[in-house]
Amino acid sequence: KAGVTQTPRYLIKTRGQQVTLSCSPISGHRSVSWYQQTPGQGLQFLFEYFSETQRNKGNFPGRFSGRQFSNSRSEMNVSTLELGDSALYLCASREPGSSYEQYFGPGTRLTVT
Amino acid sequence: AQKVTQAQTEISVVEKEDVTLDCVYETRDTTYYLFWYKQPPSGELVFLIRRNSFDEQNEISGRYSWNFQKSTSSFNFTITASQVVDSAVYFCALRGGTSYGKLTFGQGTILTVHP
Numbered sequence: 001k002a003g004v005t006q007t008p009r010y011l012i013k014t015r016g017q018q019v020t021l022s023c024s025p026i027s028g029h030r031s032v033s034w035y036q037q038t039p040g041q042g043l044q045f046l047f048e049y050f051s052e053t054q055r056n057k058g059n060f061p062g063r064f065s066g067r068q069f070s071n072s073r074s075e076m077n078v079s080t081l082e083l084g085d086s087a088l089y090l091c092a093s094r095e096p097g098s099s100y101e102q103y104f105g106p107g108t109r110l111t112v113t
Numbered sequence: 114a115q116k117v118t119q120a121q122t123e124i125s126v127v128e129k130e131d132v133t134l135d136c137v138y139e140t141r142d143t144t145y146y147l148f149w150y151k152q153p154p155s156g157e158l159v160f161l162i163r164r165n166s167f168d169e170q171n172e173i174s175g176r177y178s179w180n181f182q183k184s185t186s187s188f189n190f191t192i193t194a195s196q197v198v199d200s201a202v203y204f205c206a207l208r209g210g211t212s213y214g215k216l217t218f219g220q221g222t223i224l225t226v227h228p
Contacts, residue, residue, distance in 0.1 A: 031213070031214050032214075033214035033215070033216070035216075042218060042219075042220050042221065043204065043216075043218040043221075044218075045215045045216060045217070048213055048214035048215060050213070050214070055213045055214065056212065056213045056214060056215045058215070088156060090158060092158075092214070092216075094214065099146055099163070099165055101146075101148055101160045101163045102160070102214065102216065103160060104150075104157055104158035104159075104160075105157065106155065106156060106157045107156050107157065109156075
């Protein structure tokens with residue numbers, strides 16, 4: 001099976017702009033989670049989607065939003081970008097069932113200038 | 114609240130040495146899941162092992178082994194006969210039984226294996 005794919009891999013944006021990142025999960029995986037990784041804060045959970053519904057949300061401002069489509073692909077959006085949003089954004093998918101591990105994509109490296 | 118602590122920020126070993134990465138966790142959930150992930154320089158998190166809270170049996174998988182002790186809330190990970198390719202950042206992570214897809218990660222341990 002193909003792994004989790006994320007596009008774009010690299011992105012440079014200016015403060016105040018908005019950005020949309022895309023994630024395609026492993027075939028058959030219906031749960032998609034998003035994480036932000038920064039040197040200062042480490043890996044932090046953003047949100048999780050399952051069957052097009054947000055099931056869990058981390059402690060991030062409302063500028064961070066996401067959605068999931070009927071084919072399980074997911075997008076996350078960050079509006080009014082700030083310098084502190086520069087990070088590696090990782091998407092992960094897993095099979096239905098509580099114990100299954102998450103498989104991560106290569107990430108999108110976002111730089112805000 | 115859930116918390117994962119990896120006290121070792123960096124570890125440096127010489128090839129073929131055994132190395133143990135420590136992980137201590139906190140959770141109020143009675144059912145939970147523990148994971149170890151590896152992040153090589155490429156950035157992608159690679160799943161290594163999973164352990165369920167209701168299964169304390171420790172196992173060995175190739176050069177990897179883990180020691181899960183509920184009594185001390187620890188989930189340590191050992192690499193036997195380390196290799197240069199093992200150099201990466203290793204993360205311990207916790208998911209509560211009701212947390213769905215939310216993983217709580219430790220700060221990571223940078224492992225450098227010298228030839």
